[in-house]
Amino acid sequence: xxxxxxxxxxxxxxxxxxxxxxxxxxxxxxxxxxxxxxxxxxxxxxxxxxxxxxxxxxxxxxxxxxxxxxxxxxxxxxxxxxxxxxxxxxxxxxxxxxxxxxxxxxxxxxxxxxxxxxxxxxxxxxxxxxxxxxxxxxxxxxxxxxxxxxxxxxxxxxxxxxxxxxxxxxxxxxxxxxxxxxxxxxxxxxxxxxxxxxxxxxxxxxxxxxxxxxxxxxxxxxxxxxxxxxxxxxxxxxxxxxxxxxxxxxxxxxxxxxxxxxxxxxxxxxxxxxxxxxxxxxxxxxxxxxxxxxxxxxxxxxxxxxxxxxxxxxxxxxxxxxxxxxxxxxxxxxxxxxxxxxxxxxxxxxxxxxxxxxxxxxxxxxxxxxxxxxxxxxxxxxxxxxxxxxxxxxxxxxxxxxxxxxxxxxxxxxxxxxxxxxxxxxxxxxxxxxxxxxxxxxxxxxxxxxxxxxxxxxxxxxxxxxxxxxxxxxxxxxxxxxxxxxxxxxxxxxxxxxxxxxxxxxxxxxxxxxxxxxxxxxxxxxxxxxxxxxxxxxxxxxxxxxxxxxxx
Numbered sequence: 001x002x003x004x005x006x007x008x009x010x011x012x013x014x015x016x017x018x019x020x021x022x023x024x025x026x027x028x029x030x031x032x033x034x035x036x037x038x039x040x041x042x043x044x045x046x047x048x049x050x051x052x053x054x055x056x057x058x059x060x061x062x063x064x065x066x067x068x069x070x071x072x073x074x075x076x077x078x079x080x081x082x083x084x085x086x087x088x089x090x091x092x093x094x095x096x097x098x099x100x101x102x103x104x105x106x107x108x109x110x111x112x113x114x115x116x117x118x119x120x121x122x123x124x125x126x127x128x129x130x131x132x133x134x135x136x137x138x139x140x141x142x143x144x145x146x147x148x149x150x151x152x153x154x155x156x157x158x159x160x161x162x163x164x165x166x167x168x169x170x171x172x173x174x175x176x177x178x179x180x181x182x183x184x185x186x187x188x189x190x191x192x193x194x195x196x197x198x199x200x201x202x203x204x205x206x207x208x209x210x211x212x213x214x215x216x217x218x219x220x221x222x223x224x225x226x227x228x229x230x231x232x233x234x235x236x237x238x239x240x241x242x243x244x245x246x247x248x249x250x251x252x253x254x255x256x257x258x259x260x261x262x263x264x265x266x267x268x269x270x271x272x273x274x275x276x277x278x279x280x281x282x283x284x285x286x287x288x289x290x291x292x293x294x295x296x297x298x299x300x301x302x303x304x305x306x307x308x309x310x311x312x313x314x315x316x317x318x319x320x321x322x323x324x325x326x327x328x329x330x331x332x333x334x335x336x337x338x339x340x341x342x343x344x345x346x347x348x349x350x351x352x353x354x355x356x357x358x359x360x361x362x363x364x365x366x367x368x369x370x371x372x373x374x375x376x377x378x379x380x381x382x383x384x385x386x387x388x389x390x391x392x393x394x395x396x397x398x399x400x401x402x403x404x405x406x407x408x409x410x411x412x413x414x415x416x417x418x419x420x421x422x423x424x425x426x427x428x429x430x431x432x433x434x435x436x437x438x439x440x441x442x443x444x445x446x447x448x449x450x451x452x453x454x455x456x457x458x459x460x461x462x463x464x465x466x467x468x469x470x471x472x473x474x475x476x477x478x479x480x481x482x483x484x485x486x487x488x489x490x491x492x493x494x495x496x497x498x499x500x501x502x503x504x505x506x507x508x509x510x511x512x513x514x515x516x517x518x519x520x521x522x523x524x525x526x527x528x529x530x531x532x533x534x535x536x537x538x539x540x541x542x543x544x545x546x547x548x549x550x551x552x
Contacts, residue, residue: 003158003159003162004025004162005030006059007059007159007162007163007166008020008025008026010055010058010059011055012026013055013058014051014052014054014055014058015046015051016051016055019170019174022173022174023166023169023170023173025166025169047080047084048078048080048081049078049080049081049082049083049084049085050084052067052081052084052085053067053084053085053087053088056085056088057088059159060092060128060155061092061128061129061149061152061155061156062128062155062156062159062160062193063159064088064128065128065129065193065196066163066189066193067085067088068085068088069189069192069193069302070082070085070189071085071086071088071396072280072389072392072393072395072396073185073389073392079374079378092126092127092128093126094122094123094126094131095131095149095150097121099150100112100121100131100133100147102150103147103148103150103232103233104147104233107230107231107232107233108228108230108233115137115138115228116135116136116137116138116143117136117137117138117140118135118136119133119134119135119136119145120133120134120135121133124144128149129148129149129152129196129197130146130147130148130149130152130232131146131147131149132144132145132146132147133145133147134238135235137225137228141225141237142237142238143225143228143235143236143237143238144222144235144236144237144238145228145233145234145235146199146233146234146235146236147232147233148197148199148231148232148233152197153197156193156194156197160186160190160193160194163186163189163190164183164186164187164190167182167183167185167186168183170182171183188389192302192389195301196301196302197231198231199229199230199231199232199233199234200229200230200231201301202234202299202300202301203224203226203229203234203236205300205301205303206221206222206224206236206298206300207221207224208277209221209271209277209279209297209300212270212271212275212277213267213270216267217294218263218292218293218294218295219263219267219294219295219297220239220290220294220295220296220297221296221297221298222236222237222238222239222296222298223236223237224236224237225237236298239288239290239296239298240290241288241289241290241296242288242289242290243284243285243287243288244260244264244284244287244288244289244295244404244408245284245404245407246284247407247408250289250408255289255293256293257408257409258408258409258412259293260289260293260295260408261405261408261409261412262409262412262417263293263295264287264295264401264404264405264408265401265405265412265414265417266417267295267297268282268397268398268401269417269418269421270421272304272306272311272314272394272397273311273314273315273418273421273424274311274421274424276305276306276307276308276310276311277303277304277305277306278303278304278305278306278393278394278397279297279300279302279303279304279397280302280303280304280393280396280397281299281301281302281396281397281400282297282397282400282401282404283400283404284404285299286298286299287404302393304390304393304394304397305390306390306391306394309335310336310388310390310391313332313335313336314332314336314391314394315421316328316331316332316335317329317332317333317336317373317376319419319423320332326349326352326353329352329355329376330345330348330349330352333348333352333376333379333380333385334385336380336387336388336391344383347383348379348383351379351382351383352379355372355375355376355379358375368399368402368414369398369402369414369418370395370396370397370398370399370400370401370402370414371399371402373394373395373398374395374399377391377392377395398414401414402414
């Protein structure tokens with residue numbers, strides 16, 4: 001409950017208190033009202049993106065990582081917010097060497113001094129989830145040991161549980177939260193974050209990427225030492241290299257910047273378009289260059305995966321964009337995502353035309369493929385086309401790659417390098433062998449349908465005979481029709497009651513007149529007066545009910 005209160009207070013402090021108020025969490029958790037006032041003042045001096053960044057930074061490791069993951073979702077998060085989220089840094093103090101020893105012993109059942117001949121107590125890097133130490137194994141290999149922060153998993157799980165509950169409440173209360181399926185988005189973020197705190201997953205990802213480049217001496221992936229690796233500890237080969245954005249050091253070494261840029265771009269496209277398994281966060285800290293102008297890729301906590309179909313659709317988009325083909329871009333966009341039934345295809349075509357005009361006649365050397373992909377995702381989001389998470393990660397990876405390549409070789413054309421990969425995918429798609437394979441697969445599926453047809457018909461006729469057939473009828477303007485029917489029935493009821501009231505009263509009055517009495521008594525009770533009173537009450541009650549319903 002204390003953490004719940006801290007999270008709601010952070011929402012309120014950064015100007016999002018109105019959401020918490022609508023959800024009823026301010027009163028429930030007794031959050032001070034002064035935070036609501038302070039939050040209102042903050043909104044006057046800071047942008048929405050800045051307030052989101054401050055919100056994530058104030059709440060620590062879990063939220064910093066979620067903010068970094070959210071910065072990849074250009075399909076539904078505005079560009080100005082993403083720009084701020086990209087500034088999120090894991091600026092956290094390191095934890096003590098005593099805690100490092102404790103985690104190491106608990107995980108591996110061994111003492112640090114029994115495994116390493118040398119272990120630097122001061123970390124060479126510290127982040128929100130863990131920190132990295134330089135060490136030398138007893139066998140002499142230099143390694144980098146990543147140690148997870150103590151109790152970080154418990155904190156992450158608590159935060160994720162709270163966020164998922166808030167998302168559930170928001171979907172019930174707000175139409176926009178239901179439209180964007182906020183719970184599903186939160187679940188996706190949770191899944192990504194849980195994968196990052198399991199270092200064995202990162203180790204396996206590293207080895208899978210290494211297999212992609214086993215025949216390429218210009219791409220290097222550090223080795224994983226599995227005997228000294230667990231969910232909370234990752235021991236990898238230490239590589240002495242230069243970060244790709246350290247241009248001065250690269251020039252001092254005499255490395256060819258153009259060749260390095262070209263090789264780096266080819267490596268990214270090889271992963272995305274050919275292998276469908278790619279580095280999701282190739283920022284300067286994760287991409288190095290060592291002796292021989294060899295590219296070193298590391299830190300595979302965030303990985304993207306593309307199915308063969310997704311790769312085909314993405315390649316179709318790249319080709320259609322190069323050919324300035326609006327229909328091809330729309331077709332690729334709709335195939336890459338899930339198009340809602342109410343999507344307006346004409347308006348979608350207009351928006352894609354505007355997008356095409358933006359890039360019309362732009363030289364290849366000046367075209368940003370990452371920006372174009374993200375622009376397409378923004379258009380898709382506007383029209384309710386849900387883009388898979390891994391495809392949005394493609395846009396993020398391409399933008400990150402282009403930012404580094406621009407510093408290495410400003411004249412390098414990213415699209416020209418991508419073009420052969422796209423054409424290769426198209427050739428593979430229409431290769432006779434692959435065409436026959438798809439036809440055989442479809443024939444098998446159609447054969448199963450035909451085989452199951454008699455059984456399906458038998459089940460259908462059986463349901464018909466038992467009278468259990470359910471029919472759902474959808475009528476446009478059904479609510480309006482039902483309202484009119486209700487109005488008619490209310491008027492009819494009013495008329496019948498009024499007629500009945502009149503008949504009863506006339507009967508009683510005529511009867512009393514014939515009998516020569518001013519009133520009729522039953523069991524010494526004045527029947528006319530009582531009947532009139534009861535009928536009048538019923539009449540007034542009916543009139544009130546009909547008028548209150550608004551259907552008269």
